[in-house]
Amino acid sequence: MSQEKTDFLERSKTFWNPGKTQDWQDMGIDLVIDHREKYYLHDMDGRRLIDVHLNGGTYNLGHRHPELVEVLKAGTSRFDMGNHHFPALARTALAEALAESAPGPELRYTAYGSGGGEAIDIALKTARHATQRRKIVSIIKAYHGHTGLAVKTGDDRFSKLFLSEDTVGEFVQVPFNDLNTMEDALKRRDVAAVIMETIPATYGFPMPEEGYLPSVKQLCERYDTLYIADEVQTGLMRTGELWGCTKYKVQPDIMVTGKGISGGMYPIACVLISEKCGGWLKEDGFAHMSTMGGAELGCVVAMKTLEIVQRPEVRSVVHFISDYIRSGLDGIMEEYSDFFIGIRQHGLIMGLEFSHEEGAKPVMKYLYENGVWAIFSALDPSVLQFKPGLLMTQSECEELLRRVQIGIEQAREEVLGVRNRRSIH
Amino acid sequence: MEPQIRTLVDISESQASLSGRADIVLERARWASYIFQRFDKKRTMKIVDAVANVAHSHAGEWAEQVVVETGFGVVSHKKLKNEFTAKPLVDYYREQDLVSMRVKEEKKIVEIPRPAGVIFALIPSTNPISTLNFKIILALITRNSIVISPHPAAKKSCIDAVRILTEAAISSGAPEGAIQVLETPSIPLIEEFMSSPKTNVILATGGTAMVRAAYSSSNPAIGVGPGNAPVFVDSSADIALAANQIVTSKSFDNSVLCTSESNLITLTDVDKPLRKSLKNEGAYICNNNEVVQIRNYLFHPNGFNVEALGRDAVWIARECGIRVPKKTRILVTPINSIGIEEPLAREKLCPVLSFYVANSPKQAIAQSRATLRATGAGHSAVIHSQNERMILDFASRVECYRVVVNASCSLGASGFNTNLAPSFTIGTGFYGRSSLGENLGPQHLIHWTQIAYNSDPSVAFGKFNELSLSLDGPLPRSPSDGVPGSPKSRRVDTTSTSTSFSIDNVNREELRKLIAEELKNVLKK
Numbered sequence: 001m002s003q004e005k006t007d008f009l010e011r012s013k014t015f016w017n018p019g020k021t022q023d024w025q026d027m028g029i030d031l032v033i034d035h036r037e038k039y040y041l042h043d044m045d046g047r048r049l050i051d052v053h054l055n056g057g058t059y060n061l062g063h064r065h066p067e068l069v070e071v072l073k074a075g076t077s078r079f080d081m082g083n084h085h086f087p088a089l090a091r092t093a094l095a096e097a098l099a100e101s102a103p104g105p106e107l108r109y110t111a112y113g114s115g116g117g118e119a120i121d122i123a124l125k126t127a128r129h130a131t132q133r134r135k136i137v138s139i140i141k142a143y144h145g146h147t148g149l150a151v152k153t154g155d156d157r158f159s160k161l162f163l164s165e166d167t168v169g170e171f172v173q174v175p176f177n178d179l180n181t182m183e184d185a186l187k188r189r190d191v192a193a194v195i196m197e198t199i200p201a202t203y204g205f206p207m208p209e210e211g212y213l214p215s216v217k218q219l220c221e222r223y224d225t226l227y228i229a230d231e232v233q234t235g236l237m238r239t240g241e242l243w244g245c246t247k248y249k250v251q252p253d254i255m256v257t258g259k260g261i262s263g264g265m266y267p268i269a270c271v272l273i274s275e276k277c278g279g280w281l282k283e284d285g286f287a288h289m290s291t292m293g294g295a296e297l298g299c300v301v302a303m304k305t306l307e308i309v310q311r312p313e314v315r316s317v318v319h320f321i322s323d324y325i326r327s328g329l330d331g332i333m334e335e336y337s338d339f340f341i342g343i344r345q346h347g348l349i350m351g352l353e354f355s356h357e358e359g360a361k362p363v364m365k366y367l368y369e370n371g372v373w374a375i376f377s378a379l380d381p382s383v384l385q386f387k388p389g390l391l392m393t394q395s396e397c398e399e400l401l402r403r404v405q406i407g408i409e410q411a412r413e414e415v416l417g418v419r420n421r422r423s424i425h
Numbered sequence: 426m427e428p429q430i431r432t433l434v435d436i437s438e439s440q441a442s443l444s445g446r447a448d449i450v451l452e453r454a455r456w457a458s459y460i461f462q463r464f465d466k467k468r469t470m471k472i473v474d475a476v477a478n479v480a481h482s483h484a485g486e487w488a489e490q491v492v493v494e495t496g497f498g499v500v501s502h503k504k505l506k507n508e509f510t511a512k513p514l515v516d517y518y519r520e521q522d523l524v525s526m527r528v529k530e531e532k533k534i535v536e537i538p539r540p541a542g543v544i545f546a547l548i549p550s551t552n553p554i555s556t557l558n559f560k561i562i563l564a565l566i567t568r569n570s571i572v573i574s575p576h577p578a579a580k581k582s583c584i585d586a587v588r589i590l591t592e593a594a595i596s597s598g599a600p601e602g603a604i605q606v607l608e609t610p611s612i613p614l615i616e617e618f619m620s621s622p623k624t625n626v627i628l629a630t631g632g633t634a635m636v637r638a639a640y641s642s643s644n645p646a647i648g649v650g651p652g653n654a655p656v657f658v659d660s661s662a663d664i665a666l667a668a669n670q671i672v673t674s675k676s677f678d679n680s681v682l683c684t685s686e687s688n689l690i691t692l693t694d695v696d697k698p699l700r701k702s703l704k705n706e707g708a709y710i711c712n713n714n715e716v717v718q719i720r721n722y723l724f725h726p727n728g729f730n731v732e733a734l735g736r737d738a739v740w741i742a743r744e745c746g747i748r749v750p751k752k753t754r755i756l757v758t759p760i761n762s763i764g765i766e767e768p769l770a771r772e773k774l775c776p777v778l779s780f781y782v783a784n785s786p787k788q789a790i791a792q793s794r795a796t797l798r799a800t801g802a803g804h805s806a807v808i809h810s811q812n813e814r815m816i817l818d819f820a821s822r823v824e825c826y827r828v829v830v831n832a833s834c835s836l837g838a839s840g841f842n843t844n845l846a847p848s849f850t851i852g853t854g855f856y857g858r859s860s861l862g863e864n865l866g867p868q869h870l871i872h873w874t875q876i877a878y879n880s881d882p883s884v885a886f887g888k889f890n891e892l893s894l895s896l897d898g899p900l901p902r903s904p905s906d907g908v909p910g911s912p913k914s915r916r917v918d919t920t921s922t923s924t925s926f927s928i929d930n931v932n933r934e935e936l937r938k939l940i941a942e943e944l945k946n947v948l949k950k
């Protein structure tokens with residue numbers, strides 16, 4: 001490590017976040033991301049990493065996508081964040097474009113947050129207003145962000161520390177893929193909304209069983225509960241469709257998108273709200289306020305992102321990448337089948353399963369050493385989140401697989417204490 | 426509804442936008458070509474035949490469409506060209522295997538075909554459907570992806586045709602993106618495609634400016650120059666036959682083929698009978714005043730009058746104020762010189778043929794050379810003669826790469842009615858500033874990896890004859906877990922895997938502890 005980096009890490013501990021800074025060092029990841037482009041991160045000491053973490057899809061289109069950079073630059077010659085009290089050109093234009101590409105025709109309005117968490121809070125508040133109920137049902141180990149309401153839907157690891165966990169029983173959590181428990185939770189007809197990541201990311205992408213999501217939606221309808229789709233990670237073409245829920249034939253009442261919607265160039269998150277749920281927007285349009293929510297520059301970038309991801313070419317490239325990476329990973333899995341035991345996949349959303357309950361951590365470390373950045377699932381560290389970008393080239397994918405094969409081989413050797421037969425002979 | 430933001434912040438003319446648009450199309454093509462290269466001959470030919478059949482059955486319809494859209498050409502002739510570049514083209518190459526490896530036992534060499542990858546193909550307005558048929562089929566035969574860039578004047582017809590051909594290709598197994606068409610071709614966008622590192626080769630057929638731009642793009646390019654074919658009728662020729670061939674060829678599709686005769690050169694003793702025969706075939710021989718009118722009409726100070734492009738002889742005569750019989754097929758303009766001072770000696774993509782009488786075969790050849798010096802270097806020439814010595818002398822002196830004998834040049838040089846390779850891209854070679862001297866064929870769109878053994882006779886050559894390339898076909902579709910009907914994700918059954926160590930032999934709990942311990946150490950490092 002360079003002296004410069006050592007010094008920097010010290011300053012990071014002093015002024016920013018000592019715990020987080022140190023934890024990464026302990027895990028063997030001494031990454032300090034300096035410049036970045038396409039699907040590459042460059043460490044301040046010069047190492048290049050292929051990014052298959054992409055901050056949960058924020059960098060779906062790659063880092064600093066040239067068209068997004070261009071539109072942001074051009075946008076600044078006319079717009080800034082805007083005045084959130086007034087009708088605004090860019091905010092309305094984006095809302096229109098979102099309505100047009102929404103997973104269902106009823107999703108009409110868009111409310112804005114400055115980040116995913118805030119947008120989730122807006123979604124939950126909207127559901128509570130619409131149903132005049134307080135209870136929110138979410139999935140055990142779900143992750144919807146760390147703002148006031150969102151944090152309560154998730155693992156209490158993140159709320160208890162701040163004495164911010166739910167103490168009055170308004171936030172109920174049920175296991176994923178378990179319809180009976182879901183129904184039990186909804187039966188009393190006191191639940192405002194079920195909030196559902198279409199594929200729970202931070203939990204390592206356990207995949208919904210066939211029929212699970214549509215059945216949850218049906219249960220919601222039966223008990224007059226709203227269905228909120230958190231498409232922050234599954235949206236924007238990662239599944240080969242613009243919105244993941246469309247693939248599962250679910251039309252949510254409220255939908256949240258964030259992260260990738262502005263390609264990591266300008267913060268913005270959006271809540272799509274059906275006419276039926278949007279009562280507060282008429283009753284008291286000032287009821288949710290956010291100076292930076294729906295910043296017009298963010299809208300300008302988001303519009304471009306929406307346009308790019310909907311190009312027909314992108315759709316077929318996503319299919320190519322999904323098939324190609326999958327067949328490569330299948331080959332690697334065959335080779336190290338005592339360690340690398342499964343792949344969860346929907347398009348470019350992949351979770352690699354390892355035979356040890358924390359197996360994804362050493363894999364992350366060895367991938368890192370081999371020039372690949374992928375992160376383990378915080379809430380199930382046996383699974384590595386593996387999220388290739390939407391626009392990866394064939395040679396980038398081949399390069400990725402080459403490195404992943406070596407990284408997994410090394411992680412396996414280290415964890416199982418065995419050398420692959422191939423390397424012994 | 427068009428999203429409104431584009432009018433709020435419009436970046437469509439920016440460099441970023443242009444290269445972004447080119448990039449995604451080319452990237453899709455690259456992926457398609459990667460998959461395509463896994464196809465064997467059978468799978469490949471299934472696609473080729475499907476596309477050729479569809480092209481063939483639409484030949485007439487597309488011919489009409491093009492004539493309506495561009496306003497020129499002859500429907501029945503275009504139909505012929507469209508057909509020619511469909512099934513017969515495929516049949517011509519059917520036995521030439523450009524997919525499998527070939528073993529050259531005596532040379533101790535094995536050759537493996539490696540497709541170019543992504544072809545960017547420019548389509549001219551003169552022969553739009555036949556050229557795109559041609560280029561698409563060549564690309565498919567060689568398992569290349571192709572992006573078609575239509576000429577703006579024939580854009581709609583091209584886009585429609587490519588869509589239909591693409592559907593045929595995909596439904597017979599071609600990878601998505603193997604054929605694409607640029608729906609909004611503009612010069613800056615085309616330049617972006619041409620200079621992109623994701624383009625492997627450019628096939629440039631069209632105006633000189635475009636061809637030069639292709640060669641300047643920094644990418645490999647096969648561009649061909651314009652034609653301006655001299656046709657020499659010598660004293661030994663069968664004059665009636667020559668006249669028939671010339672008039673038919675010159676009037677074919679109103680002379681938009683770059684292979685069509687442009688300057689007729691003959692000898693004093695042939696002059697009169699040839700004029701007579703030409704007249705019999707429906708040629709109108711202009712008088713001096715009429716020649717002036719035609720010259721002024723066809724050639725403006727800045728070049729050929731595109732209004733006249735592909736129009737018929739009667740139409741052009743009318744525009745020039747010349748009264749000609751209704752059945753006139755071509756206009757013949759006698760000229761007294763060939764060279765810079767005579768525009769009529771240049772390429773004329775309309776049924777106007779200049780006519781020059783030379784004093785000797787030597788002069789005729791010199792004038793033919795002069796013709797090609799003006800334009801058309803490296804392209805085509807014709808000779809009508811029974812004298813092999815004359816044919817040889819003519820062919821070895823004119824600076825072009827195909828000399829058609831006693832036949833129509835339009836159809837002969839492009840391989841319709843000669844045994845030249847059927848082609849809508851006629852290589853103009855080094856004379857014509859091109860990298861290609863012959864008629865473009867599929868073999869130009871691949872290179873070969875050569876496996877070479879030591880030539881010393883004592884070293885044995887490998888046994889390759891029993892082998893074939895591992896061509897696995899398309900990739901299996903990846904799963905969309907949880908979506909009904911999607912392919913299923915595989916999981917390794919941990920109990921059945923037997924590797925160098927066996928989980929069964931160790932107490933599971935112990936093993937878990939062991940691993941946890943080790944993992945801790947790993948993570949501490």
Ligand SMILES: Cc1ncc(COP(=O)(O)O)c(C=O)c1O
Pocket residue numbers: 056115116117118120143144145146197201202230231232233258259269
């Ligand atoms: C599914 C999901 N929802 C919501 C959020 C919260 O978004 P933000 O971090 O922008 O507040 C995240 C962030 O990781 C997420 O993954």
